[in-house]
Amino acid sequence: MTAREDQLFEGRTGKWEVVIGLEVHAQVVSKSKLFSGAATEFGAEPNTQVSPVDAGFPGMLPVINQVCVEQAIRTGLGLNAQINMVSVFDRKNYFYADLPNGYQISQFTQPIVGKGTILLDLAHDETREVGITRLHLEQDAGKSLHDQHPTLSFIDLNRAGVALMEIVSEPDMRSAEEAGAYLKKLRSILRYLGTCDGNMEEGSMRCDCNVSVRRVGDPLGTRCEIKNVNSIRFVQQAIEYEARRQIEIIEDGGTIRQETRLYDSGRGITRSMRSKEEAHDYRYFPDPDLLPLVLDPVVVARIKASLPELPDPKRQRFVNAFKLSPYDAGVLVAEQAIADYFEQVATGRDPKLAANWVTGALFGALNRLGLGIEESPISAETLGGLLDLILDNTISSNTAKDVFADMVETGKDAATIVEEKGLRQVTDTGAIEAAIDAVIAAQADKVAEYRSGKDKLFGFFVGQVMKATGGKANPVLLNDLLRQKLAP
Amino acid sequence: MSLDKASVARVANLARIKVPADELEAVGAELNTILHWIEQLSEVDTDGVEPMSSAAATTLRVARPDIVADGDRVEDILKNAPAASLGFFTVPKVVE
Numbered sequence: 001m002t003a004r005e006d007q008l009f010e011g012r013t014g015k016w017e018v019v020i021g022l023e024v025h026a027q028v029v030s031k032s033k034l035f036s037g038a039a040t041e042f043g044a045e046p047n048t049q050v051s052p053v054d055a056g057f058p059g060m061l062p063v064i065n066q067v068c069v070e071q072a073i074r075t076g077l078g079l080n081a082q083i084n085m086v087s088v089f090d091r092k093n094y095f096y097a098d099l100p101n102g103y104q105i106s107q108f109t110q111p112i113v114g115k116g117t118i119l120l121d122l123a124h125d126e127t128r129e130v131g132i133t134r135l136h137l138e139q140d141a142g143k144s145l146h147d148q149h150p151t152l153s154f155i156d157l158n159r160a161g162v163a164l165m166e167i168v169s170e171p172d173m174r175s176a177e178e179a180g181a182y183l184k185k186l187r188s189i190l191r192y193l194g195t196c197d198g199n200m201e202e203g204s205m206r207c208d209c210n211v212s213v214r215r216v217g218d219p220l221g222t223r224c225e226i227k228n229v230n231s232i233r234f235v236q237q238a239i240e241y242e243a244r245r246q247i248e249i250i251e252d253g254g255t256i257r258q259e260t261r262l263y264d265s266g267r268g269i270t271r272s273m274r275s276k277e278e279a280h281d282y283r284y285f286p287d288p289d290l291l292p293l294v295l296d297p298v299v300v301a302r303i304k305a306s307l308p309e310l311p312d313p314k315r316q317r318f319v320n321a322f323k324l325s326p327y328d329a330g331v332l333v334a335e336q337a338i339a340d341y342f343e344q345v346a347t348g349r350d351p352k353l354a355a356n357w358v359t360g361a362l363f364g365a366l367n368r369l370g371l372g373i374e375e376s377p378i379s380a381e382t383l384g385g386l387l388d389l390i391l392d393n394t395i396s397s398n399t400a401k402d403v404f405a406d407m408v409e410t411g412k413d414a415a416t417i418v419e420e421k422g423l424r425q426v427t428d429t430g431a432i433e434a435a436i437d438a439v440i441a442a443q444a445d446k447v448a449e450y451r452s453g454k455d456k457l458f459g460f461f462v463g464q465v466m467k468a469t470g471g472k473a474n475p476v477l478l479n480d481l482l483r484q485k486l487a488p
Numbered sequence: 489m490s491l492d493k494a495s496v497a498r499v500a501n502l503a504r505i506k507v508p509a510d511e512l513e514a515v516g517a518e519l520n521t522i523l524h525w526i527e528q529l530s531e532v533d534t535d536g537v538e539p540m541s542s543a544a545a546t547t548l549r550v551a552r553p554d555i556v557a558d559g560d561r562v563e564d565i566l567k568n569a570p571a572a573s574l575g576f577f578t579v580p581k582v583v584e
Contacts, residue, residue: 030554037557046575050565051558067554088541095504097579145576146583153583154576157565281502286541 002216003174009213011247016213018243019220020179021171022235024186025164026196027140027204028071034139034163035062035105042202046156054161056100061289068163069293071195072112072137074303075165078193078310079132081116083300087136089290092282098142098155106166108284111136112293118169118189119312120181125326130182131170140164165196171210171220176236183207183232184334188311192336200231207235211242213250221246222256226270229263238263242270314339322351331359337373344380349387357383361401365408377408386414394418395425396475427474429481435468436461436478436485451488461486491516491523 008015033040036053053060076083088110091103113135120128142160144153167186173179187198187205198205207230212223226242229235241263246256261270309317311333318329318339332355333339346354362383366376386404389395395403395418406417418424426432439461440447450457461482466473491499496516500507507515566572571579 032552032554032556032558037552037555038559039556045562047562047565047577048575049559050561052565053558055565063552065554066551069551093502097577097582144582146581148576149573149578149581151581152571152573152578153581154573154578156576283502288542291542291544 007175007177008216009243009247011251013251015216016243016247017174017216018239019171019212019214019223020173020175020239021210021223022169022173022179022182023208023210024167024169024183025140025206025208026075026167026186026190026198028068028137028163028165029195029197030065030067030071030163032065033161034065034068034137036161038161040162042204044158046154047158049158050160054100054157056102062105062287064290064293065163068137069112069295070299070303071163072135072165073295073300074193074307075167075190075195076113076116076135077300077304077307078189078195079113079116079118079135079167081132081135082114083295084110084112084114085295085297085300086110087112087293087295089137089287089293090284091287092138092284094282096141097153098144098157098160100142100157100160104139104141105287105290106138106284107136110292112295118182118185120178120185121330122178122181128172128178128181130172130178133168133170135165135167138164138166171212171223176239179209179239180232180236183235185311188334192308192310203230206230209235209239209242211239211246212256213243213246221250222258224256224259224261224270226261226263227273234263234265237265237268238270241268245270308336318342322346322355324351324355328355328359335373341373341376341380345384345387349384350391353387353390354384357387357404361404365404369408377411378404382407382413389414389418393425393427393474395423396472398475399423399425399471422470423472425474426469426472427477429477432465432469432473432478432481433485435465435473436482439464439468440485447486450486458482458486491519 003017008017010016027040028034030040032038033051033054036051038051038054039049041049051060053062073083087107089105090108092106092108093103095102111134115134116132118130118132120130122128140159140162142155142157144155146153148154169182173182187196190196190205191198196204200206206228209226209229210223211226212221214221224242224246226238229238242261249256260273262273263270314333315326315329318324318332319326322329324332332342338358342354342358345358362376362378365378366373369377371377386400386407389403390397390400399418400414403414403417403423406412406421407414410417412420443461443464446457446460450461462475462478465478465482466475469478493512493516496507496512496519497509499519500512500515562575566575566577569577571577
């Protein structure tokens with residue numbers, strides 16, 4: 001896979017291609033942990049959601065959580081990936097204060113999910129396919145707090161043992177924009193599937209970025225891994241910075257050392273983590289406490305049959321059934337709740353009009369109020385009611401904007417507001433003609449100017465007549481009638 | 489397979505076991521005896537045999553249902569901690 005010309009980085013000595021692979025840690029949506037019955041809820045008091053298994057007490061044995069396994073299968077199916085009917089849990093050994101066992105239970109040589117694909121939605125309706133290498137189940141570690149005491153670190157094990165899916169991509173991305181598109185699409189799919197809430201602020205989705213640079217056509221360069229980046233924007237900033245840093249080093253005659261780096265979002269730079277030369281010697285071996293995990297084909301088939309319509313097919317359906325542009329359809333399917341809302345508004349009405357109102361006025365109002373679609377003050381049915389009034393010519397599009405603002409404000413439905421405020425559009429030809437005649441009589445000199453060729457005055461007359469009718473004249477009718485009356 | 493002194497020191501460090509320099513030789517000799525003993529297994533022809541990590545398999549039938557059945561026992565969890573404060577384990581400061 002090669003970068004587009006405009007994605008290349010311009011160095012002092014020529015152009016460079018950046019190569020990006022992402023490892024995403026996605027917290028599995030489940031009530032209890034991967035191998036224990038302690039709760040997974042975010043934000044609990046320290047160490048209140050810890051079982052002796054999670055604390056690494058002697059003699060405790062892990063027992064796998066059925067739902068976590070099913071969620072991994074579900075995610076694999078949603079990524080069009082191969083489901084491995086036999087997988088194995090391994091111990092990844094390292095010492096850290098928030099890892100009580102001295103090892104993390106993970107999957108190394110035989111993950112539960114193998115190769116899959118994900119389709120990126122890029123600008124200008126372009127798409128690009130990125131390979132998924134694998135998805136495996138593993139335990140999260142506890143949390144260390146370093147700022148509570150001058151000489152001590154505080155350890156909270158609530159998160160220790162919570163199930164994570166590590167989703168590894170192929171090094172198929174060629175720009176920060178593509179990395180962002182990958183994360184957005186992955187998050188959208190995970191949310192549709194209900195397997196991860198995708199909340200990066202609460203750490204339920206975290207990203208490690210593998211970045212290297214090379215001349216187009218060369219073999220892969222040495223990569224650096226930027227650990228634990230916690231927002232899509234930071235991922236993009238970190239990649240941009242890291243690519244430039246590597247290019248500069250190589251152009252100055254240096255070489256890239258494979259290492260783990262951290263993104264410092266305050267300063268917008270990546271920096272080397274304390275050099276841990278032996279840290280990567282994890283001495284994986286199969287966990288003797290856990291037997292190989294053998295899946296039942298009936299369970300896999302049941303999960304497959306229960307998958308929702310995912311963003312890609314839904315987008316295609318919106319393009320086909322509603323004649324939307326791929327871009328509009330992409331915006332509308334990014335979140336399932338928005339897609340459902342739109343579909344309810346669009347069905348039986350003008351879909352293009354529905355798309356404009358949802359992505360325009362509604363998104364604007366929600367943004368301003370800081371609300372998600374689920375908390376929208378205007379239900380799909382109510383917005384549909386407003387559109388009905390536009391479509392049957394009761395009100396003009398312009399009046400509809402005011403009515404919409406009133407709806408947000410008061411919570412009343414469109415028909416009530418139109419009735420109460422007397423906004424019903426005048427479609428009575430006689431009434432409009434009368435208003436036009438009055439304006440023409442009052443503005444004789446302007447009429448003469450217009451008739452002698454000053455076409456621009458037409459807008460002035462429209463405004464005058466509109467004013468005379470209290471803004472309620474049907475604009476199309478008004479235009480037609482005015483043109484006739486003004487004709488010399 | 490035979491371990492030299494440097495390898496013994498590295499393995500000891502990874503396992504966080506303190507082995508004084510003057511004991512590396514002796515520990516290495518002990519480990520080598522064990523390794524040579526296990527090495528006899530390589531005399532068996534295992535071509536075409538799937539690696540086996542266990543004699544049985546877990547199926548989802550023996551998995552645990554997703555129910556919260558533990559937790560809310562901070563005192564138990566911290567009881568044997570060498571040091572604790574405000575509901576946390578405390579350890580000498582570790583900073584990246």
